[in-house]
Amino acid sequence: MSNSGDNNHEQVSHEVTLGAEPVAHVGNFTITNSLINTWIVVVFLILIGIILRKNLKKIPKGLQTLFELIIDGGVKLCDSVTNDREKSMKIFPFAFTFFIIILLNNWLGLIPGVGSIGFLESENGHQVFVPILRGGTADLNTTLALALISVVVSNILGAVTVGFYRHFNKYVNVHGLAQIPKKLRKDPTVLIVNPIKFFVGLVEIVGEIAKVASLSFRLFGNIFAGEVLLSSIAVIFAFGLPIPFMFLEVIVGIIQALIFGMLTLVYFSIAMTEEEH
Numbered sequence: 001m002s003n004s005g006d007n008n009h010e011q012v013s014h015e016v017t018l019g020a021e022p023v024a025h026v027g028n029f030t031i032t033n034s035l036i037n038t039w040i041v042v043v044f045l046i047l048i049g050i051i052l053r054k055n056l057k058k059i060p061k062g063l064q065t066l067f068e069l070i071i072d073g074g075v076k077l078c079d080s081v082t083n084d085r086e087k088s089m090k091i092f093p094f095a096f097t098f099f100i101i102i103l104l105n106n107w108l109g110l111i112p113g114v115g116s117i118g119f120l121e122s123e124n125g126h127q128v129f130v131p132i133l134r135g136g137t138a139d140l141n142t143t144l145a146l147a148l149i150s151v152v153v154s155n156i157l158g159a160v161t162v163g164f165y166r167h168f169n170k171y172v173n174v175h176g177l178a179q180i181p182k183k184l185r186k187d188p189t190v191l192i193v194n195p196i197k198f199f200v201g202l203v204e205i206v207g208e209i210a211k212v213a214s215l216s217f218r219l220f221g222n223i224f225a226g227e228v229l230l231s232s233i234a235v236i237f238a239f240g241l242p243i244p245f246m247f248l249e250v251i252v253g254i255i256q257a258l259i260f261g262m263l264t265l266v267y268f269s270i271a272m273t274e275e276e277h
Helices: 002-008 033-054 063-082 085-108 140-162 164-171 174-178 190-236 242-271
Strands: 022-026 029-032 118-123 126-131
Touching: 029 033, 033 063, 033 085, 033 140, 063 085, 063 242, 085 140, 085 242, 140 164, 140 190, 140 242, 164 190, 190 242
Parallel strands: none
Antiparallel strands: 022 029, 118 126
């Protein structure tokens, strides 16, 4: 009798895992709970964009006025970094898109039901709770993808703006090495200076890889830590106590989205500026 009772009352566990949990499979493609959250944000932004596009007016009203104020403020913020309106207009769509996608992903993870509505799955002889939705930026895969896009696209725009050879020469200073025989008689110091410049260029390559790690781990670490904090507080006392911490996470979500957007803005601005400047 006791054995059957134990079988009828299997213990259900739920732990906040570093990796996103799979909720479905389409062939060999795994759909995770964080991926669903990210899709929701993308679809929402597409719908908002379509609605705004269809209702644009020369004299803005309501929601259009709000968005125009936000965009105008964002472009002015870009100008303060680039000091060039033409360059700002090229960079702003990328930086603002990163900001709004990350902000909505951060906030969507705080909505009631996200992380608490799911299904049971058997694992190693006991039931494990798997949430259907999870904050997109609480998954390292998402933040790593965003960081890679930011760094790769900044280098592509840099190559288009200043020229492929000049941009490539910033990392592999072939030009500096080629100038050594020509300038050696007039300036013997090039024998020391130019190899150093070549080595600094190689360090720049390491710096680009470090940018990816910095952007992705900073965003993931802060959002995931907030998720763990809220889960721990809810276990201690689920009614009332988590509310102040949720407001704190709302602010953290804004700050982290702003940091990612601003760093993207700086990376793009530097990549689109010639090395001499």
